[in-house]
């Protein structure tokens with residue numbers, strides 16, 4: 001088993017009773033995030049509509065890490081529901097509630113019930129860059145060629 005990075009997790013009051021996010025299989029990359037909406041007030045995403053969906057979770061990532069909020073493929077393939085800002089970025093110094101911006105690209109209304117797995121969160125190492133302003137960039141074979149410059 002590979003070494004796991006430790007992430008502090010705080011469950012907020014409105015997530016009480018919901019299972020903690022968990023890896024669904026031994027080598028899953030993402031932890032499924034659940035909708036922490038009231039039991040008696042499911043959200044309805046009309047076609048074309050987007051919405052901030054609460055997870056009831058806050059985390060403290062170790063410095064040098066980020067969490068990415070990504071879509072669940074099943075929701076996208078079956079219902080056209082995805083994460084609008086994918087991948088959403090959770091900064092290591094963010095202590096607020098993790099929210100998921102879901103959009104319904106499908107043709108039918110999509111109802112989000114309490115506990116529904118709406119997205120997944122991938123923990124990843126990330127580097128900050130020290131930017132060095134220069135007048136001329138170092139040369140390469142590619143140079144400024146892009147946008148299909150190597151062929152179709």
Ligand SMILES: O=c1ccn([C@H]2C[C@H](O)[C@@H](COP(=O)(O)OP(=O)(O)OP(=O)(O)O)O2)c(=O)[nH]1
Pocket residue numbers: 069085087088089090091092094097098099100101
């Ligand atoms: O899908 C997301 C994306 C972001 N966040 C939280 C965590 C992140 O650390 C913070 C800021 O996100 P981001 O930098 O993407 O948004 P911004 O519009 O640049 O806000 P800010 O000015 O607060 O950085 O919002 C979420 O809860 N869900």
Ligand SMILES: [Mg+2]
Pocket residue numbers: none
């Ligand atoms: Mg920002």
